[in-house]
Amino acid sequence: MDFWISFWYVTLVVSMAIFAALAVVVTIRGFGDVLALFRTISARHAGEDAGGGDTGGDQREQDVQRDSQ
Amino acid sequence: MDQLAHLGTNFTRWDWVIVGAYLLGTLMIGLYVKRYIRDMSDYVVAGRSLKSFIAIATMVGTEMGLVTVMYSAQKGFTGGFAAFHIGLSAGIVTLIVGLTGFIVVPLRELGIMTIPEFYEKRFGRGTRIFGGVLLAGAGILNMGMFLKAGALFLTALTGLHDPTHVNIVMSLLIALVLGYTILGGMVSVVITDYVQFVVLSFGMLFSCLAAWRHLGWANIVATVKTVHKEAGFDPFDLQGFGPSYVVWMIFTAGLVSCAVWQTAVMRACAAESTRVVRRLYIWSSIGFMIRFMLPQFLGICALTYMWQNAATHDVFFTDKGTVVDNAEVTMQAMPLLLSQILPAGVIGLVGAGMLAAFMSTHDSYLLCWSSVLVEDVVAPLAGGRLSNKVRLTLARVLVFLIGAFLLVWSLWYPLGQDLWDYMAVSGAIYFTGAFALLLGGLYWKRASRVGANLALAVGLFAVFGLRPVRDAAGVTRLAEMLECEVTSAHIGLATATTALVAMVAGSLLFPDRQTSRT
Numbered sequence: 001m002d003f004w005i006s007f008w009y010v011t012l013v014v015s016m017a018i019f020a021a022l023a024v025v026v027t028i029r030g031f032g033d034v035l036a037l038f039r040t041i042s043a044r045h046a047g048e049d050a051g052g053g054d055t056g057g058d059q060r061e062q063d064v065q066r067d068s069q
Numbered sequence: 070m071d072q073l074a075h076l077g078t079n080f081t082r083w084d085w086v087i088v089g090a091y092l093l094g095t096l097m098i099g100l101y102v103k104r105y106i107r108d109m110s111d112y113v114v115a116g117r118s119l120k121s122f123i124a125i126a127t128m129v130g131t132e133m134g135l136v137t138v139m140y141s142a143q144k145g146f147t148g149g150f151a152a153f154h155i156g157l158s159a160g161i162v163t164l165i166v167g168l169t170g171f172i173v174v175p176l177r178e179l180g181i182m183t184i185p186e187f188y189e190k191r192f193g194r195g196t197r198i199f200g201g202v203l204l205a206g207a208g209i210l211n212m213g214m215f216l217k218a219g220a221l222f223l224t225a226l227t228g229l230h231d232p233t234h235v236n237i238v239m240s241l242l243i244a245l246v247l248g249y250t251i252l253g254g255m256v257s258v259v260i261t262d263y264v265q266f267v268v269l270s271f272g273m274l275f276s277c278l279a280a281w282r283h284l285g286w287a288n289i290v291a292t293v294k295t296v297h298k299e300a301g302f303d304p305f306d307l308q309g310f311g312p313s314y315v316v317w318m319i320f321t322a323g324l325v326s327c328a329v330w331q332t333a334v335m336r337a338c339a340a341e342s343t344r345v346v347r348r349l350y351i352w353s354s355i356g357f358m359i360r361f362m363l364p365q366f367l368g369i370c371a372l373t374y375m376w377q378n379a380a381t382h383d384v385f386f387t388d389k390g391t392v393v394d395n396a397e398v399t400m401q402a403m404p405l406l407l408s409q410i411l412p413a414g415v416i417g418l419v420g421a422g423m424l425a426a427f428m429s430t431h432d433s434y435l436l437c438w439s440s441v442l443v444e445d446v447v448a449p450l451a452g453g454r455l456s457n458k459v460r461l462t463l464a465r466v467l468v469f470l471i472g473a474f475l476l477v478w479s480l481w482y483p484l485g486q487d488l489w490d491y492m493a494v495s496g497a498i499y500f501t502g503a504f505a506l507l508l509g510g511l512y513w514k515r516a517s518r519v520g521a522n523l524a525l526a527v528g529l530f531a532v533f534g535l536r537p538v539r540d541a542a543g544v545t546r547l548a549e550m551l552e553c554e555v556t557s558a559h560i561g562l563a564t565a566t567t568a569l570v571a572m573v574a575g576s577l578l579f580p581d582r583q584t585s586r587t
Contacts, residue, residue: 004302005290008150011157012366016274019359022352023270026126030263033123 078228084417129356130262134430142403145368149301160358162323167350185445201445207499225404268422494534502528520575
């Protein structure tokens with residue numbers, strides 16, 4: 001039983017510490033991503049309004065090409 | 070439960086103001102982002118524009134909802150430290166999925182929005198419709214207890230112990246979530262997920278540290294030893310979880326939660342690229358572990374507090390010193406603890422965070438199942454002739470109808486088992502078959518249409534894991550006669566294995582024409 005008590009203690013403390021660090025990073029960098037999300041969708045809609053059709057498909061193809069490189 | 074009314078709560082009118090301000094804020098966000106919704110892609114996967122950090126926030130935000138907090142805390146209460154194996158399994162398996170890209174990367178490469186869409190690409194339209202019905206059916210059943218869990222949390226936290234309050238709160242909550250989800254779709258879901266991630270992450274960490282400081286580690290360990298004995302620490306102990314339950318958790322809390330469950334797969338499909346998918350899973354593995362462990366720790370702290378408090382001891386424990394066998398009672402232990410140890414002001418913030426978590430999970434799931442029904446059942450049946458506008462309207466109508474069903478189900482269904490086990494079993498109706506289809510469809514060329522449909526059909530047997538169904542079907546009595554134990558974990562594992570066998574056997578015996586030519 002002592003093994004499990006020590007094991008769960010270490011697991012809990014380490015997890016909480018890592019999660020606290022992750023929460024700080026994601027909070028800060030995530031806010032920038034939210035603003036970028038609005039910009040991306042607005043730009044896509046503007047492209048569609050200008051008669052460019054569904055530019056999202058082109059973007060997806062570019063993503064696949066980039067990932068495969 | 071009259072004894073609980075004497076406990077009181079630290080929740081003051083200022084905490085109500087904090088919660089109210091939060092709700093008003095989120096409603097305004099929903100109205101603001103409505104302008105970004107133009108088609109089904111915007112509504113369902115946010116135009117596939119999610120970058121890494123917002124993807125992590127929204128993934129963890131969705132999966133660390135109030136319901137997760139409630140069922141995990143209940144598991145900590147009823148299982149002790151041994152329940153930590155669920156979070157550990159989830160974290161390790163999610164990390165492996167992130168490192169290998171297992172299932173999720175091929176799905177993102179296909180550019181699909183839902184798993185049944187993959188079924189059609191691989192196995193044909195009939196499998197997509199059958200899979201879509203099963204997925205949405207199991208998913209809606211799976212979230213059937215969300216409302217009750219949310220209402221029990223709020224009423225216990227705020228000191229509203231009258232049972233009618235639970236029903237009123239359930240009705241108010243569903244009205245709030247429905248309005249919000251119908252307005253904004255995935256873009257608003259992403260925003261609330263982000264806000265919820267921030268509030269709940271720090272709120273949970275603070276609550277755990279407060280409970281730890283209030284009760285003390287040695288005291289907590291000693292209480293778990295007294296109540297649960299060895300089984301409260303060793304997950305393999307047969308008096309507690311046991312090896313079959315651990316394996317079941319590696320499969321459900323681990324693999325299924327992150328790579329097969331539609332809401333998680335939707336995040337992978339909404340990611341900007343496959344590189345983002347991998348990064349999302351690697352970093353989210355910490356969140357997947359923590360979303361179980363922190364609430365479980367709060368549940369363990371609640372066990373300690375309720376055991377040592379004369380006013381609550383008789384409510385939560387039997388004369389023999391064991392935990393009472395009443396899921397709706399044990400679920401209230403954690404919010405009751407928070408209502409006692411958190412100071413006024415902080416408790417309002419945590420309450421708002423939890424409410425945010427509730428909305429975040431609820432809107433994601435409502436959106437998910439309504440879009441599955443539209444895209445994978447109605448649209449294929451209509452021969453793909455539905456316009457974007459009709460699809461959006463239909464999705465919004467379905468969100469409303471699902472919400473109405475959830476309210477009725479929450480009021481009517483007798484839970485009869487831990488909430489987490491209810492959710493694992495109801496979800497298994499879909500995911501036991503879906504896992505076989507994903508595995509076969511993505512990695513085995515000979516997987517055929519017949520094998521796929523057989524595997525999906527076998528998944529239906531998982532419903533016998535629900536205790537009321539098991540009792541009604543006579544499975545429990547039969548097991549008693551044979552002097553053996555049949556648990557939800559046994560039924561779930563047996564169903565998953567049989568689905569895989571059905572997939573292989575069906576594919577070998579009835580290969581697709583195209584496959585047999587190659």
